[in-house]
Amino acid sequence: MNLSVQLGSLQMQNPVTVASGTFGYGVEYAQLLDLNRLGAVTVKGIRLNPVRGNPTPRTVEVTSGMLNAIGLQGPGVDGFIEKYWPFLRSLNVPTIINIWGTSVEEYAEVARRFDAVEGVGALELNVSCPNIKEGGAQFGTDVNLLRQVVSACRQATRLPLITKLSPNVPNIASFARAAAEAGSDALSVTNSVPAMAIDSETRRPRLANVTGGLTGPCIKPIALKLVWEAARAVRIPIVGMGGIQTATDAIEFLVAGATAVAVGTANFYEPQTAFQVLAGLQEYMERHRMTDVRELTGSLRAGP
Amino acid sequence: MIERTVQILANERVADQYFRLVLRAPEIAPLVQPGQFAHVRILRLKEALLRRPFSIFQVEGDTFSILYKQVGKGTEVLAQMAPGETLSAIAPLGKGFAVPPPGGETPLLVAGGYGMAAMYLLAKRSPQKGIVFVGGRRQVDILCADDFRELGWEVRIATEDGSLGSKGLVTQPLRAELERTTAGRRLYACGPTPMLRAVGLLAEEFRVPAELSMDEHMCCGVGVCLACVIRVKSGDGWEYQRTCTEGPVFDARQIVWEGQP
Numbered sequence: 001m002n003l004s005v006q007l008g009s010l011q012m013q014n015p016v017t018v019a020s021g022t023f024g025y026g027v028e029y030a031q032l033l034d035l036n037r038l039g040a041v042t043v044k045g046i047r048l049n050p051v052r053g054n055p056t057p058r059t060v061e062v063t064s065g066m067l068n069a070i071g072l073q074g075p076g077v078d079g080f081i082e083k084y085w086p087f088l089r090s091l092n093v094p095t096i097i098n099i100w101g102t103s104v105e106e107y108a109e110v111a112r113r114f115d116a117v118e119g120v121g122a123l124e125l126n127v128s129c130p131n132i133k134e135g136g137a138q139f140g141t142d143v144n145l146l147r148q149v150v151s152a153c154r155q156a157t158r159l160p161l162i163t164k165l166s167p168n169v170p171n172i173a174s175f176a177r178a179a180a181e182a183g184s185d186a187l188s189v190t191n192s193v194p195a196m197a198i199d200s201e202t203r204r205p206r207l208a209n210v211t212g213g214l215t216g217p218c219i220k221p222i223a224l225k226l227v228w229e230a231a232r233a234v235r236i237p238i239v240g241m242g243g244i245q246t247a248t249d250a251i252e253f254l255v256a257g258a259t260a261v262a263v264g265t266a267n268f269y270e271p272q273t274a275f276q277v278l279a280g281l282q283e284y285m286e287r288h289r290m291t292d293v294r295e296l297t298g299s300l301r302a303g304p
Numbered sequence: 305m306i307e308r309t310v311q312i313l314a315n316e317r318v319a320d321q322y323f324r325l326v327l328r329a330p331e332i333a334p335l336v337q338p339g340q341f342a343h344v345r346i347l348r349l350k351e352a353l354l355r356r357p358f359s360i361f362q363v364e365g366d367t368f369s370i371l372y373k374q375v376g377k378g379t380e381v382l383a384q385m386a387p388g389e390t391l392s393a394i395a396p397l398g399k400g401f402a403v404p405p406p407g408g409e410t411p412l413l414v415a416g417g418y419g420m421a422a423m424y425l426l427a428k429r430s431p432q433k434g435i436v437f438v439g440g441r442r443q444v445d446i447l448c449a450d451d452f453r454e455l456g457w458e459v460r461i462a463t464e465d466g467s468l469g470s471k472g473l474v475t476q477p478l479r480a481e482l483e484r485t486t487a488g489r490r491l492y493a494c495g496p497t498p499m500l501r502a503v504g505l506l507a508e509e510f511r512v513p514a515e516l517s518m519d520e521h522m523c524c525g526v527g528v529c530l531a532c533v534i535r536v537k538s539g540d541g542w543e544y545q546r547t548c549t550e551g552p553v554f555d556a557r558q559i560v561w562e563g564q565p
């Protein structure tokens with residue numbers, strides 16, 4: 001049975017990775033999980049300099065999901081390389097580094113810095129974080145800015161580029177195409193969905209940042225449609241994510257057109273989720289007499 | 305830190321809204337240090353997905369227990385669970401209290417409500433017996449004082465309505481004790497944030513070291529999500545540190561409180 005997939009020149013032994021921001025820098029889970037069984041480790045978003053992040057409360061639980069407004073707290077490129085890279089480098093599976101910036105130049109600079117680091121698997125361009133005042137989401141909701149960011153990064157590195165699209169656009173197909181044309185090797189679909197929660201007793205927002213990003217099982221139907229639309233618009237592979245907590249969820253994303261999947265919020269309540277997904281996927285393939293996981297990608301049948 | 309399915313051995317109401325939950329967890333129990341917590345998934349909760357953090361109260365043989373207050377969705381369902389049912393626990397987590405060495409400092413423990421739970425193992429493992437200051441709104445909020453007395457500790461109680469012990473806040477008898485003497489003493493506190501802050505201020509005023517166990521909302525409990533941060537002094541400024549990983553216990557002098565620059 002073949003489970004391996006490719007995102008550009010990035011080889012994954014299986015199609016299951018984890019979603020940026022839900023798995024720290026990998027090392028935190030090393031005591032609980034055998035990270036070498038993942039398809040890849042995807043780390044929390046990094047920009048050039050250290051970032052403090054938003055005030056608390058940064059998260060709130062909602063029905064079948066949660067909101068977050070972490071504000072991309074992180075150690076910056078140098079801090080990441082010093083503190084976390086030696087460990088990640090020692091793994092047998094590739095690392096996907098999620099990067100962002102507040103200008104096109106910063107994205108390119110971060111990409112250039114990682115281009116010089118030996119052993120990086122791929123860069124995931126976060127153009128869609130809803131929780132940052134400047135930068136973040138605007139790059140993912142303005143198709144021209146998106147094109148500029150991807151082209152600038154393309155020129156800055158030969159590493160595989162995965163552009164992480166925002167769900168908050170009227171027509172994801174045009175964004176998918178823009179990213180592909182600008183040189184992206186793959187897409188991630190989707191980031192968290194802009195949302196808010198209010199405490200009726202106090203009439204205050206539940207997040208210090210007022211609004212945040214909705215994630216978890218409640219966004220799965222939204223994410224599936226976005227993956228399906230993006231997959232029909234481009235030929236580059238897609239990493240599907242949004243509410244995956246079982247193998248069945250993951251298979252739905254593959255059928256909708258994803259080549260790989262990422263487990264996000266589910267890590268918080270069940271760190272074993274990625275492995276459960278992988279085991280369930282193999283069981284499904286046996287049951288459906290499939291020998292290659294790629295047979296599933298985009299295999300949606302017509303009609304209900 | 306390990307993740308295990310743990311079986312409920314007992315789940316009994318202690319008083320009012322407070323319950324004591326005993327879990328069979330042979331691999332977790334021996335690892336527990338005072339002040340650490342368990343991150344518990346209540347599988348019956350279908351639409352509220354996140355784990356809930358609870359201090360580890362007592363450890364005995366291959367079991368550990370939790371003292372919890374029924375406050376919301378998760379603890380309501382938990383209160384209905386019966387022996388034989390299972391939960392998932394990731395434990396032990398976090399950096400707990402520093403147990404003083406033999407001949408070292410005498411601990412003064414300060415607790416409010418379920419904060420008592422975090423204190424028990426410290427009292428049990430401390431070579432010096434000290435005093436526990438317990439506060440609560442009413443008599444029913446004063447938990448497990450007898451467990452501490454059985455360890456040979458003195459318990460001083462304060463209730464806001466005066467229904468048990470002295471009337472007022474727990475920091476009043478604590479202040480009286482610190483006025484008597486501070487030599488060779490160390491404060492340890494767990495409870496509501498305003499209480500922790502008041503203890504931190506007393507520690508500063510009397511120049512006694514203090515360790516505070518902070519209560520922040522958590523998602524992952526293991527350091528990956530960055531939900532649970534508090535402001536901690538660093539260089540000439542401050543940085544966010546994770547309550548689940550660098551904490552829950554912090555040196556009181558390091559904490560930058562709400563409203564402080």
Ligand SMILES: Cc1cc2nc3c(=O)[nH]c(=O)nc-3n(C[C@H](O)[C@H](O)[C@H](O)COP(=O)(O)OP(=O)(O)OC[C@H]3O[C@@H](n4cnc5c(N)ncnc54)[C@H](O)[C@@H]3O)c2cc1C
Nearest residue numbers: 356357358359371372373376377378379418421520521552
């Ligand atoms: C380190 C630590 C140790 C704790 N130890 C104990 C203990 O020994 N006994 C005990 O009764 N409680 C303890 N708590 C508080 C306990 O975690 C909450 O009471 C519990 O999560 C409430 O869950 P719920 O579903 O009933 O409430 P809901 O209000 O329905 O919960 C909604 C969300 O808010 C979170 N939440 C609500 N209140 C708190 C709170 N006070 N602290 C953190 N998260 C909260 C929940 O985890 C959940 O994600 C501790 C908290 C921390 C951080």
Ligand SMILES: Cc1cc2nc3c(=O)[nH]c(=O)nc-3n(C[C@H](O)[C@H](O)[C@H](O)COP(=O)(O)O)c2cc1C
Nearest residue numbers: 019020021045068126190191215216242243264265
């Ligand atoms: C707490 C938290 C932090 C996140 N941080 C990032 C981040 O740094 N960069 C990024 O591209 N996406 C980030 N995300 C979005 C996830 O990678 C993922 O796209 C989203 O959560 C949807 O998947 P899920 O429903 O399985 O969680 C974050 C999500 C959560 C819940």
Ligand code: FES
Nearest residue numbers: 523525527530548
């Ligand atoms: S709860 Fe996730 S980092 Fe502390």
